[in-house]
Amino acid sequence: MTDPASSTTAETPAGPPVAARRPVTTEHHGRTRTDDFDWLRDKESPEVLAHLEAENAWTEQRTAHLAALRDAVFGEIKARTRETDLSVPTRVREHWYYGRSFEGREYGASCRVPVRGPDDWTPPRPAEDATPDQPALPGEEVLLDLDVLARGHDFFSLGGSTITPDGTLLAYAVDVVGDERYTIRFKDLASGDLLDDVIEGTLGGGTWDRSGEHLYYTTVDESWRADKVWRHRLGTTQADDELVFHETDGRFWVGCGRTRSDRFLVVASGSKTTSEYHVLDADAPELGLRVFAPREEGVEYSVEHAVLAGEDRFLVLHNATGPDFELAVTPAEPTPRAQWVALLPHDPAIRLEDVDAFAGHLVVHQRSNGLTQLRILELDPESPTGVGDYLVEFDEEVYTVGSGANPRFDQPTVRLGYVTMAVPSSVYDYDVRTRELTLLKQAPVLGGYDREDYEEHRLWATSADGEQVPISLVVRRDARAGGQPVPLHLYAYGAYELSTDPSFSIARLSLLDRGAAFAIAHVRGGGELGRRWYDDGKLAHKQHTFDDFVACARHLVESGWTTADRLVGEGGSAGGLLIGAVANQAPEAFAGLVAQVPFVDPLTSMLDATLPLTVTEYDEWGNPEADADAYDAIAAYSPYDNVGAHPYPRILAETSLHDTRVLYVEPAKWVARLRAVGVDADVLLKIEMSAGHGGVSGRYQAWKDRAFTLAWILDVLGLAEVSPT
Template sequence: MSLILTKTKLSLIVSSALLIAACSNQQNEATNTMAAPIAKKVPHKMVIHNHTRVDDYYWMRDDTRTNPEILAHLDAENDYTTAQLKHTEVMQEQIFQEIKGRIEKDDNSVPTKSGNFYYSRQMQGENEYPIYVRSSDFKGSNLEVILDVNELAKAHDYYQVSGLKASPNGKLLAYGEDTVSRRVYTIQFKDIAGNTLLDDKLEGTNGGIVWGNDNETVYYIKKDPQTLLGYQVFRHILGTSQSTDEMLYEESNKAYYTGLSKSKDGSSVFIWHSSTEASGVSVIDANDAKAQPKKFIERDEGHEYSISKKNDWYYIKTNWQATNFRLMKVNKVHLGDKAQWQEVIPANDAVKLEGYELFTDHLVYQQRENGISRVTIQQLSTGQEQQLSFNDSAYSLSLYGNYELDNKALRLHYASFTTPGTHYDVDLSNFKKTQLKQTKVLGDFDSKNYASERIFVKARDGKKVPVSIVYRKDKFKKDGTNPLYQYAYGSYGHTIDPSFSVSRLSLLDRGFVYAIAHIRGSEMLGRPWYEDGKKLTKMNTFTDFIDVTKDLTAQGYGDKDEVFAAGGSAGGLLMGAVINMAPEQYKGIAAAVPFVDVVTTMLDESIPLTTNEFKEWGNPKEKAYYDYMLSYSPYDQVKVQNYPNILVTTGLHDSQVQYFEPMKWVAKLRDYKTDNNLLLFKTDMEAGHGGASGRFKRIHNTALQYSFFIDLHTKS
């Protein structure tokens, strides 16, 4: 039996005596005459906990990504998607040009100081990739190119640079490169002045390094080639072979991620060990090329913490006796003794401590209260504090580029639904904000044409779910006639704050209302909000999203028959779950790189990242987790019912969510669904989890999704 089949049924039309072959037993999905690819079924039994599942499409997995039958099916799906959306190609190009036309082609990042140089990134003309430069001063009076990614990318269909790091003396540059999109990087070393590569090359890494203070010692992480987990920390000496590198640490617990960083005072290298429910740190003396790691404290299940160092003191952000975290400190002589920790910022059940920055004379800390991010500057000698204020009622706020202890200003980035990204330096002595740059939006954009709101929706169990909304004022009626685009993520405690998007304007200008549902599984309302949307409470994530949809349309923010929803990765899981549970609520959904085959993936520890996810979803080898996962897993819960119009996108080389998950899901949906709606599946045969690697190439995916939704809306 060939891979791609067309299921037929014959109808005898007596009046014309014609024999007509229908294209599918679940009805033609669109008016286009091209038949949807129908995959063969090869039953594969899986038994655990005395329960049997049969997966007809298990055969679609090929870890080598070379099986011609599978590749042919993906090509057929791509051809089918292209054919079904042929009539939208003009619109796709129009939206692509709209979005691209709002972007300033020559765009430089704000320089950040590290060591003796100010580093920045330049985007020029039609270039897809950045040029990295540096100067001895903030003004850039003697700019020097240290890496032109456009030149490096020329020979590759996909190219991604990661972890640029100059040596302490500024003479060498280390960077990681990935040409496959599996997030496995080769580290290269460049002599900046000579513009030449060193012979040293580190293969199979996570893409980042930390320099020792002697300018020739390098610390890096190797990945497992099958699971892609970074789990081994090595020390490399420039001029030697990678095969002789010393392994300093190996993570034996597969539920933990491993990371590397350097303390702000430059004295220490930190090895991070983290899961979603526990963490640990080991410390290496950055001045000693033979130093061995020392545990900061013993790792305890349920204890999450991170550290920074300033002179003789370590600062610790910890959830020890503090659900929403607190800040503590300990002198280096008491390394390993938690009893000696001193409280700096106390715990608060209503306020989550999100982060902090250390400076010579100041401490800056960021908290989240009732979903809003706040930044406070504290004078260490006096304890005097000042909280920064901003104009919008809801916004996105991040601290970045604060690499030096002796900086006199705090660097931050601010944006909202209606305020383009803005970079500030905040004087630590008088709290005055100086705007360094605001992202230019070309064309006729005027922020006064748009309005945003922040409301709370009552979920079915009584919890109040925050929702951020934006619309164009002259297009919004609040009478239930606007199309509604609803987005969410809702996993890993990852919080999506309202921020500016030049792409989104193409929806708002066409009358769409855009809403972010800050559902459980994020940390929008603190750590308990996350805990109430993971493991055995994960169903809250999905029901919150559905309840937000119902409430927004009931309040007139959107037409109940014109609701479109989108999510990616774990947000793609969300899309798959809600259309199984409440398909009638949505006219169309877009699921990007969706994690949809939850049970099978979480039972297979050979699949990249599975073991790291046990603390997020649970381990289905335990029956309670198996039964619960099975109750919401999108692939397992596909039903014989009507489904909305669906657009699924993925990358063949995705290392986070394997291509075969959405591939199987689409095949099963085709077999079960009872409607005439579109079911489209597009695979980027070169890309991975992050999609295309160029800044303009990425816009094509956005234009595709927007056109899909807009076309469905205009047909109503």
């Protein structure tokens, strides 16, 4: 793996790499387009690999002066992290499961101990200082030692693991390349031996049937679309596996799982705008896999099994009656949409996102006014509508709350996670009967961290069309003494209805404690303010995403929080497209921009239906091959196509050679064009040669990777020489 932070070169580069121009001209809908750098997509070419290595060498040279700062930031992250630690145990059937991490080890281990009795719902408290050769709890069983599995590999990722209902066998999936194609293996937990069964080329983990004799898993097609669900019988080869479901529509992905009650196996098939569920009743397997309700274009729904007033029911979360979804009830069998009965009718002020069913209560995941909420519906054996409907409430102005690990249908508590930008991640158990919250653990921050040293704010910026865009911000109180502007790091994503909710970061403290502020721009394209927020930031409305980010940047300047010459923007993947677009449209608004695994050549990618994700993404970006209007819309904002002959802020682009989601060639071409066309473009490309979309694996490598980025940001912000408070 070549790392610009540590590699050496035999010869110091005299200047940035200059990619040769080899024009390729294409024509669509009468529009002619010339691409000078398409040749960089051949990652098997020695010439291309040499160019990428040259990019890393140039980045190393240009950031050599930050080596000591990188080391300092890495040391700060390490010093603030409790390296030997463990998660809060979660009860699954007759065991408590938890993860352990150890000082000096990259990955850690997963473990379990038996429950003390059928009514044991209080998580045991393991010894937090137990060494790797000591059990954290009496009777501890190590299920997977990930450091052992990772030996000999430059990259390692656990794709998922699942244990048979009787607790005797473990299926787990690993990726040692970074291309997100996993191999599933099976472990006998009594003997510790691996079975002969091996399943190659899967999307991730699997789902056991109720008997523990069959594992259902998903594979992808050549364009990396999850299209098939298979059933593997233990003791047979993969060649003998039965194809259970095949999704032939190229816009749809599939997945499978079990309901929390273990009664039904479900196969979900969905596009960006439409979904369909098939269900298999474990109590009546002879009925086979049945479609719950046939897909209707534009109708999204999900299915969960519940027991209401003693009767088996399906809960259906759907958008057939409104864009922000409604919760309906049906019999526990295939039911046409006309017979779905509303339990929580559609409310345009509340976006319903998910529902969890338990024996005594329902938990609804929702958001309102940009904030997440957990809504509890207490059930009554005599009434299908229940006896209680209320929110789990917290005091902070800006926070994120969500349901945690809750695998048992009969559990009386709700495990939830809570975090703010100043309060570290906290795990609670919420007793539905008493309505009491019990703090089980708050992520430790070593070195004397005090959340009272920091202040959090919710601000609102006015976008170009008058829309109010929320901003979440955190800063040290002493940095803003007197109200003077401070250096500021602004982050955003803005796609796929994925919300960038407030969260805590130990690594971020290295910025905050040097006097910078950190803010999240909750731009359109995300889901923070409901479905309309998403719809208004995709397809023909994508420009709103970029306008919102620029508006947030300018609001932070105009309201005195910062100045444009001390403002750095950052985004990754689809958020990297955002960064590339604003680099062209508003370069004067930023001193620097960080684009991680950036989707900066969307027109080329969306014109190639053979590439991973392209067809499934038509509902997000449009189909420029078939639709001239979609072609023009994407061409109008495409970062690669709109590089201009004007000054640019400093730019750091980061990517990985084995990324299957956003190919490395996109930022490689973008950087080449910025240097060729832009004026005084100080742009760097850092490419991991042994990683995928998520970057390097292993926590220490991830810390070093983030330290590299943070050191670059601190340099742009003028804080490279500032010691942390």
